[in-house]
Amino acid sequence: MIEEPDTDIRMGSVLDRDEARSIEALIFASAAPVSESYLAERLPTGTDLKAILSALRDFYSSRGVNLVAIDGRWAFRTASDLSFALRQDGQEVKKLSRAALEVLSIIAYHQPVTRAEIEDIRGVSTSKGTLDVLLEAGWVKFRGRRRTPGRPVTFGTTRDFLDHFGLAEIRDLPGMEELKAAGMLSGRIPPGLSMPIPRGDDDLGADEDPITQLDLEELGLLTPGGDAEQ
Numbered sequence: 001m002i003e004e005p006d007t008d009i010r011m012g013s014v015l016d017r018d019e020a021r022s023i024e025a026l027i028f029a030s031a032a033p034v035s036e037s038y039l040a041e042r043l044p045t046g047t048d049l050k051a052i053l054s055a056l057r058d059f060y061s062s063r064g065v066n067l068v069a070i071d072g073r074w075a076f077r078t079a080s081d082l083s084f085a086l087r088q089d090g091q092e093v094k095k096l097s098r099a100a101l102e103v104l105s106i107i108a109y110h111q112p113v114t115r116a117e118i119e120d121i122r123g124v125s126t127s128k129g130t131l132d133v134l135l136e137a138g139w140v141k142f143r144g145r146r147r148t149p150g151r152p153v154t155f156g157t158t159r160d161f162l163d164h165f166g167l168a169e170i171r172d173l174p175g176m177e178e179l180k181a182a183g184m185l186s187g188r189i190p191p192g193l194s195m196p197i198p199r200g201d202d203d204l205g206a207d208e209d210p211i212t213q214l215d216l217e218e219l220g221l222l223t224p225g226g227d228a229e230q
Contacts, residue, residue: 023053033075034075107134108161114153116152
């Protein structure tokens with residue numbers, strides 16, 4: 001008979017089982033990662049939320065589902081080593097084209113970045129279709145508009161991008177040495193190649209303006225009058 005693990009979550013000598021169970025339920029019932037402010041509003045005043053979340057994350061670290069932080073929000077996700085068990089026979093796996101992977105990588109490491117800057121880094125033109133694929137996947141978003149002639153749109157990654165690739169924040173992207181060690185930077189590396197440290201926030205830069213409703217209509221994301229396109 002398998003012995004059931006102790007499911008009590010203890011903070012020193014204080015048992016916070018009721019609060020921990022409430023946090024589990026709130027996170028489990030949410031369709032999207034939840035913020036700590038969302039949890040705090042639904043718990044008794046004085047609850048040590050951070051300590052309980054840390055204890056829960058440790059508790060679930062060796063189980064079939066893990067409690068993970070994604071861009072400051074919390075969610076339950078299947079343990080990465082069990083992903084094979086969830087694949088359905090005959091399930092079609094859609095793969096990004098090489099161009100889409102290159103563009104996604106550039107946006108992730110260089111955000112906020114414009115289409116012209118992406119093309120300058122790649123050395124080739126970037127089709128609207130490639131960007132549309134990434135936008136439709138929910139991994140890339142319009143951030144703002146650059147304060148330069150033509151006011152080009154800037155692109156950045158989304159929380160769904162972090163969630164899909166198992167990153168707590170954008171700064172968790174691997175650096176050059178990590179990519180070399182994983183064999184992902186092989187062959188001849190251009191001299192002077194460097195990988196910037198991605199910005200870890202959604203705040204607009206000093207050279208960016210926010211996206212307005214008029215901008216969204218121009219980009220085809222809103223119909224005239226302000227109704228969002230499906």
